[in-house]
Amino acid sequence: MRLLIIEDEKITRISLSDILKREGYEVYSAEDGEEGLATYKSMRPEVVITDLRLPKLGGMEVLQTVLSLDPRCKVILITAYATVDTAISSLKLGAFDYLTKPFSPEKLLSILRNITLLYSALAENAELKNRIEILEDKTIIGNSQIIQRLKETILQIAHNDSTVLIEGESGTGKELVARALHKASLRRDGSFVAVSCSSIPESLLESELFGHEKGAFTGAIRKHVGYFERANKGTLFIDDVDDFPLSMQVKLLRVIQEREFMPVGGNANVTIDVRIICATKIHLKKRVEEKLFREDLFYRLNIIPIRIPPLRERKEDIPLLVDHFFKKHRAEDKIMLLTHEIYNALKGHDWPGNVRELENIVERMIALSFSGTIDLSVLDLSEKKRGALLKENYGDYDSFDEFISKKEKEMLEWALDACQNNVTSAAKLLNIPRTTLNSKLSRLLPHLKIH
Ligand SMILES: Nc1ncnc2c1ncn2[C@@H]1O[C@H](COP(=O)(O)OP(=O)(O)OP(=O)(O)O)[C@@H](O)[C@H]1O
Ligand SMILES: [Mg+2]
Known part of the structure; x- marks a missing residue:
């Protein structure tokens, strides 16, 4: 850490400087305010230790100028007892701390240790933020025509509020696309709320979606705000909409048409402003033909249909996706070890679990300390056979x-x-x-x- 001492008393300046150098700091010094600022501008130290009373330019001016140049700089003021009041007001102006003369070097060292801790915490924080951003990265990766067109469509439809129906197999990126739509829309500052119909039992779906008043039914011990209301001013993502119980579909239709609903046990309608995006793994029209899905609701949802094809239909995206997941899972340095043979082996697989399966495989490669070669059995490319066998005997279950x-x-x-x-x-x-x-x-x- 670089420090600048501005002190007109020669003995104090030299002895402080010696002590701090011995502690391993990089120390600069100046004997008046003007020289101090000039040194600050050329050396940009992280910490400035300045006397309050100085020739030419006082410590307060130094403080203000330094902070205007870099608000992150930590300024410590040294003052004589009589000027403690000024020192306190300096804290209000943004000084990090002050010391009253005479002070023990240990006191200064302890302040400097706090600053070091603060800097490392800030650096760690920045690193974590960066990491979160990478993990929450909503960029849709892919150079296939399908993905290019998908990205264009997202930009085209983001701004209007029409209902979107996203169809795609498991792991193709339906939620990713829904989030990208939200982020590209004018609702981006509102919440993105996701609800999966298949994970909520039918008996609870109504109160989960529309909320309930206290005492609306046995167990309703307090008022509950439903998903629709939580998504107000934002986007509601209804996943697995094909699983939406027939008995409740008319209520969904009504809220989509009227943008208002009645909470369970409530006595007044709640009006909401949400954009609705639905997702389905199966072709919803089929559910209509099977009389499991209301036709009127289907047409309401299907205003803008988006189909995300399975990964096996756009294998040219695999190399970019693999590189992306190496970055996402902190193995950027290993990307250069990826060869054509590896990409080709990965392209050889059919990816029934789509992009999610690919990401899992990449994570496994990284966990097994990928060093340029892969054992294909490790990649478990027989996954498809296993899946087929299970399907044959246990129909709907993958595991x-x-x-x-x-x-x-x-x-x-x-x-x-x-x-x-x-x-x-x-x-x-x-x-x-x-x-x-x-x-x-x-x-x-x-x-x-x-x-
Ligand atoms: N084109 C893509 N670019 C980058 N990451 C992707 C892409 N497609 C999918 N992913 C990633 O793959 C994983 C699965 O995607 P997502 O959850 O959106 O799939 P899904 O279609 O909603 O799956 P499910 O039907 O099982 O809920 C996520 O981690 C997502 O970020
Ligand atoms: Mg999903």
Whole structure:
């Protein structure tokens, strides 16, 4: 750390300077205000230690000028006892601290140690912010025509409030596109609220979406603000809209048309201003044909349809995506080790889990200290075969865990329903400890607010 001492008393100046140099600081010194400022401008030290009374230019002027040049600079004032008042007002002007003469060098060193700590905390903070930005990076990567066109469409439709329906297999980037739309719209300062229909039991969906008043039903111990209201002035992303229960679809249609709704147990309509973006993994029209989805609602949602093709239909995006994920997961230095053979091996896979699967594989490569070669078995490119076998025998389930979770969830929902959402009774009914039930609920049904 670089320090500048401005002090007209020669002995103090030299002895301070010696002490600080011995501590390892890079020290500059000046004997009056003008020389001090000139040194500051050329050396740009992080800390200025200045006497208050100085020839030519006083310490207060030095303080103000330095802070106007760099508000982050830390200025410590040295003052005689009689001028403590001035020193205190200097703090108001932005001085970091002050010392009254005579002071022990240890006192100054302790202030300097605090400044060092502060600087390292700030640096760490900046690093964390940067990291968060990388992790939350909403840029859509891809140089395929499909992705280029998708990005253009996003810019074209971001500004109007029409409902958008995004269709795409799991992991193709539906939520990413929805967030990008929100960020590109005039609503960007409002909230982006995501709700997944498939994770909310039908019996709770209405109060989760529209909120409820206190006492609206057994268990409604306080007023609850629903997803629609939370997204006011922003964007509501309704994921897995194909799972939206038929019985509730008319309510969704109404809120989309009227932009108002009635909370459960409420007596006045709530008006909202939200943009609605829905996502579906399956072709929604099919649900209409199966009479599981209202046709009028389908047309309302389908005003602007966006289809994100699976990754296997745009394999040319794979190299850019791989590089992007190496950066995102802090292995930027390893990108140069990626060869054509590796990209080609990755292009050889069909990616049933799409971009999410690719990202997981890249993370695994990095975790296994990627050094330029990959063992294809590590990449588990037989994933597709495994998936096919499971599908053949267990229809809708991608894994053992998914099957078990689904079954657990079903039973928990049933028990809660049977016990009017009373956890203690539900735990008794299931013959499991209440704590076990609670932890299962927070894992499997995290949105539930129960008592
Ligand atoms: N084109 C892309 N560029 C960069 N990252 C992407 C891209 N597409 C997807 N991703 C990343 O892949 C992961 C999965 O994307 P996302 O959650 O948006 O998929 P999804 O379609 O909503 O999946 P699901 O249907 O399973 O909910 C995220 O981490 C996302 O950032
Ligand atoms: Mg999603």
